[in-house]
Amino acid sequence: MKKYIQVYNYYKKLIETKQLKQGDRLPSVRTATQILSVSKTTIQNAYFALQADGYVVASPKSGYYVTEQKEIVQKFNDSKAEDNKILFDFKSGGADTDSFDIKLWQRYIKSALRQHERLLTYGDVQGEYDLRLALSEYIRAKRNVTASPDRIVVGAGIQSLLSILCSLISQRDTVSFPNKSFVRGMTLFSDYGFNVKTRDKDSKIIYVSPSHMTSYGDVMPLKRRIEMTKYTEKHNSLIIEDDFDSDFIYQNKSIPSLYALTGCDNVVYIGSFSNVLIPGIRISFMVLTQELSDKFSANKHKYSQTSSKTEQIALCQYIRDGHINAQTRKVKKHYTTKAKQLYDYLKHELPSAEVNLSDNGLQVLLKCKFNKTINIFESNNISLNVVSYENNVLKISLTPSAVRNEDLHKGAEILASILE
Structure with missing residues (x-):
């Protein structure tokens, strides 16, 4: 394989894997020759090939820049990812914005950063x-x-x-x-x-x-x-x-x-x-x-x-x-209340299902007859933990801690419509 093709493939891969993004400048011809230990002609031929295939554009007296064309593909991929974005996370056990006073924590971080001498070691x-x-x-x-x-x-x-x-x-x-x-x-x-x-x-x-x-x-x-x-x-x-x-x-x-x-x-x-x-x-x-x-x-x-x-x-x-004890009381009440709300809603909307609160009060456990594919949940922007799915009987575990309060009812509504 000719050397300029090797250089071409090298930069092509960097662009396609988004290590070089739209608007990024490629190294100058002189710098590239030093980095890759090849001749000036090899670099120039590689850059010409990249330009011909639409990966870069030349700017007079400035250099070569990654073009917008490859970003269009990325935007399309991003839009597809947006379609499958999880809006109702009943799986991760993450936090929501109401569970923690981030501004209070920031004050403690700022206080820690003022201990200059201590942070030098x-x-x-x-x-x-x-x-x-x-x-x-x-x-x-x-x-x-x-x-x-x-x-x-x-x-x-x-x-x-x-x-x-x-x-x-x-x-x-x-x-x-x-x-x-x-x-x-x-x-x-x-x-x-x-x-x-x-x-x-x-x-x-x-x-x-x-x-x-x-x-x-x-x-x-x-x-x-x-x-x-x-x-x-x-x-x-x-x-x-x-x-x-x-x-x-x-x-x-x-x-x-x-x-x-x-x-x-x-x-x-x-x-x-x-x-x-x-x-x-x-x-x-x-x-x-x-x-x-x-x-x-x-x-x-x-x-x-x-x-x-x-x-x-x-x-x-x-x-x-003393904030840790206050935070524990706050988050315990916050998350167990959300789990109870989800439990009450599903219990009411799915009378034929077996719905229970977990021992720790953070999860809702549900068992019901089900004859659809599991990916229907993700298609409806829901993530959850499937405990088992055998003989048309589905067992799932739902942890609503990461779902915002204002989204909880909507998420439960969509979930119930899938399961009924």
Whole structure:
């Protein structure tokens, strides 16, 4: 293949993949010869070919610019994407605009940014100490989880913390998950060489999310929690307690954490603020056992902090000023009210369907006869979680947290019309 064709294909690909967009200027002939280590003639022939095929246009004494023609294709594709845009998100569990006072959070971020000297250095690998101290007090009061700041590790999301945990566990034993919906966690442990199973009580590591056992919000009852703690203690197993959604137990009173029930010797406790605040604030934490904490301290130099130092400083003061408790009450009421409204509407409009609220009060579970294709939901701008669809019986889980209040009734109306 001639060299100028190789150069032509190189820039053509950059344009077609939108790495070079309409109006972007290609490197000058002289610069391109230096970048690609080819002759001036090769570059000129490639640019002439791009111009002939409509990818670029030459501007006298200025250079070559990506043309509008390729953008027309993109606009057409965008319009098609707009037709299939999800307007009623009953799946993601995201936040809506009324759930969080973003202006208040901005004030805390601005306050953190004024700490100039502190921001000139890299953050603590384990997480900012003042935040870990605030977290220690918060989880003791909220979940009866007693742990010193030295045993708390902060990270950007559960995945980054699980990665650290996997590296700290030297024995690559079996790890059990509640079901196959925990895809990311199962994949991570598998990548680290663990033997991953589901619902295996004899595994050496038990991963469990007691306040959100399934994608449709089942909560582990107290009796089962006590049984699990006794069994794992007897068999010297490690429990990883992901306390996801513990703040949102609606139909039941808050149940003690496994960590509190065991006395913490064989439990790694994990928590996150993504649901209480908003998903864009990626701060999670884990409380290690003393043995794993000592191992982490000895190997600190091998890790890096993934969570924003600025956000950690802001969250620390946000917690200390009492806003986290007020926000928890607000968002709990907000999301459970929306789920109840959706439940009441579907219960009324679909009398032949089996409609229930989940244990945690955040999801609506629906079972009904159905003889259409699943893609009809997306065609009507609705996303939802299909639990199963067999023998013309459909089971779905609906999480309305991301749907705006003003859109909830319309979304429920369209959903009911599809299901009836």
